[in-house]
Every structure is written in C-alpha cells, then in structure tokens.
Amino acid sequence: MHIHVLGPVSVATDGKLxxxxxxxVRAMLATLALDAGRAVAHGDLADELWAGQPLGNTRNALQAHATRLRKVLDGHRLDAHRPCRRGGTVLRAVRGGYLLDVPPGSVDGDRFLDLATRGAAALPVAPERAIELLQAALELWRGPALLDAGDGLRCRGAAALFDERRLTVREDLIRARLAVGDAARAVAELRRLVAQHPLRERFCELLMLGLYRTGRQAEALELFHVTRRRLDEELGVRPGIVLQRRHTEILSQDPALSLSTATAAT
Known part of the structure; x- marks a missing residue:
C-alpha cells in the first residue's frame, strides 16, 4: 500500500488509486501521512480538521473519523492477512493521539524528498545519475501537493514546502542537463518555467546560460533586460548578484561559460 499526497490524497494498491x-477522513490521512511513523496528538489533529471550531467532544469526533479511515486503509492493504509492523492495523491509537504505522517510503512525499536530496548530492559529481534521480522524483507528482487535503495549517504549510521543493528539483534537473551538455533540452524546459515563474531569478539565469551555450548571446542579454524591468516594475527591486554576474559573464563572453560542467551552471 502506498499513500499519495503529491496531488489528490489517495491510497494505492497494486497500481490502482x-x-x-x-x-x-481525507484530511486526517494527509495529516498523519506527513508524519508517518510518528504520533500526532489529538489536539493537533483537531486543529487541522476543524481549524479551531468548537466541538462538543473532540475525542469522540476524532475516533469516529479514525474508524472510517481505518476501514479505508485496512481494506486496501495487499497484505491484509498479515499484521503490520506493530499491530493488526495501519492506523493505531496511541497515548494522546494517532499514528500511521506504515513502512518507510510508503508515502510518496517522503520518497520525493529522498530522491530530491540524493539527486542534489549527485549533481556535482555524477550529473547523469542526478538526472535519473531527479526525473524519478518529479514523476511522483500527479498535481499540486495535498490538493484536496483541506485548509488546515499543517497541510497548507506542507503543500507550500513541497511545491517549492518541486521547483528546486526542476532547477537541479536543468543544471544537470547543462552539466552533461544537453543545453537545447534545458532551454526548452526553461522557456516554460520562465513563462510560469517570470520573477524567479534562478530560472532566468539558467535560461541565459542555456541560450548562450546554444549560440544565442543577444537573446540571453535581452532576457536579462526584460527580467530587470519586470523586477523593477512588479517588486521594486534590482536583479540579484548571481543574475547580474551571469549578465556580465555573457557580455564579456567569459570562457568558463562554455564548460559543460556542473560548476559552470551554478
């Protein structure tokens, strides 16, 4: 059994969602999945599910939803005839709260973060391996993180962090492509990302590098000026040091920009 939070919250068994x-019930699963293997207190669960709304009996309300969730989880276990690691059910009541008792890697969010971390670590020394890991991380997504998990602060905060990490992974993947000399593909991906996130300077800086490496120096310089105007008009700020440095390097045709190395793409 796998639990999905990188998109609509769901349970998957035998490849079926x-x-x-x-x-x-969905919000309760999402909250527990974010801390899989660790207990979540009754009060924290209540805050997430009811956002501070007064309840007559919080424990009874949680118990009712836990019973419904337990039926969902245990009903979809491939190994329902076998006990889980520490008992007969995936969702366990513990002192003061509940615990989702699933093996490591059962939650796609955890697998994503693990792959992202390993991919980032491989980037400086083995960009080809980094591409494999980072692509695998991105393939886990099926939509915005925790799409239908409700409006609780825990899930909304986690969704924002996942979405930001996803952008970082896409950035690392492009850096890896540049490091192995695949500038043309990097440029194609970066054009979409810059259109979606025009104020994200890192994407702009990488696109400038990719354009330069594919023989479009003038286009790279024009992109800098467009981004500078946009930053000024929308945020009232100047380009950051990294973006300014990349502009200077391209303007002077710095030889280091032609190196197909990860360090040249940082």
Missing part, C-alpha cells in the same frame, strides 16, 4: 470521499 483509491480516492477518499469524506473530506475530514
């Missing part, structure tokens, strides 16, 4: 209809 199973959605969860009840909003509170």
């Amino acid at each position: 199973h959605g969860i209809q009840a909003n509170k």
Whole structure:
C-alpha cells in the first residue's frame, strides 16, 4: 500500500488509486501521512480538521473519523492477512493521539524528498545519475501537493514546502542537463518555467546560460533586460548578484561559460 499526497490524497494498491470521499477522513490521512511513523496528538489533529471550531467532544469526533479511515486503509492493504509492523492495523491509537504505522517510503512525499536530496548530492559529481534521480522524483507528482487535503495549517504549510521543493528539483534537473551538455533540452524546459515563474531569478539565469551555450548571446542579454524591468516594475527591486554576474559573464563572453560542467551552471 502506498499513500499519495503529491496531488489528490489517495491510497494505492497494486497500481490502482483509491480516492477518499469524506473530506475530514481525507484530511486526517494527509495529516498523519506527513508524519508517518510518528504520533500526532489529538489536539493537533483537531486543529487541522476543524481549524479551531468548537466541538462538543473532540475525542469522540476524532475516533469516529479514525474508524472510517481505518476501514479505508485496512481494506486496501495487499497484505491484509498479515499484521503490520506493530499491530493488526495501519492506523493505531496511541497515548494522546494517532499514528500511521506504515513502512518507510510508503508515502510518496517522503520518497520525493529522498530522491530530491540524493539527486542534489549527485549533481556535482555524477550529473547523469542526478538526472535519473531527479526525473524519478518529479514523476511522483500527479498535481499540486495535498490538493484536496483541506485548509488546515499543517497541510497548507506542507503543500507550500513541497511545491517549492518541486521547483528546486526542476532547477537541479536543468543544471544537470547543462552539466552533461544537453543545453537545447534545458532551454526548452526553461522557456516554460520562465513563462510560469517570470520573477524567479534562478530560472532566468539558467535560461541565459542555456541560450548562450546554444549560440544565442543577444537573446540571453535581452532576457536579462526584460527580467530587470519586470523586477523593477512588479517588486521594486534590482536583479540579484548571481543574475547580474551571469549578465556580465555573457557580455564579456567569459570562457568558463562554455564548460559543460556542473560548476559552470551554478
């Protein structure tokens, strides 16, 4: 069994996705999945599910949703005839809270972060391997993180962090492509990313590098000026040091820009 949070919250067994209809049950699963293997206190769960709304009996309300969630989880386990690691059910009541008792890697969010970390570590020394790891990380996504997990602060905060990490992974993947000399593909991907995130200077800087390496120096310089105007008009700021340095290097045709190394793409 796998639990998906990188998109709509769902449970997957044997390659088949199973959605969860009840909003509170779905939010409870998402909250517990973010801390899989660790207990989440009753109070924290209540805050996430009801956002501070007064309840007559919080424990009873949580227990009712936990019962429904337990039926969903245990009903979709491939190994339902076998006990889980520390008991007969995936969702366990513990002192003061609940715990999602699943093996490491059962939650796609955890697998994504692991692949992203390993890919970033491989980038300076083995960019080809970094590409494999980072692509695998991005392939886990099926939509915006925790898309239907509700409006609780934990899930919304986690969604924002996942989405930001996803952008960083896409950035690392492009750096890896530049490092192995695949500038043409990097430019194609960067054009889409710059269109989607025009104020993200890192994407602009990498696109400038890719354009330069594919023989389009004038286009790279024009991109800098467009980005500088946009930053000024929309944020009232100047380009950062990294972006300014890349502009200077391209303007002077710095020989280091032609190196197909990860360090030249940083």
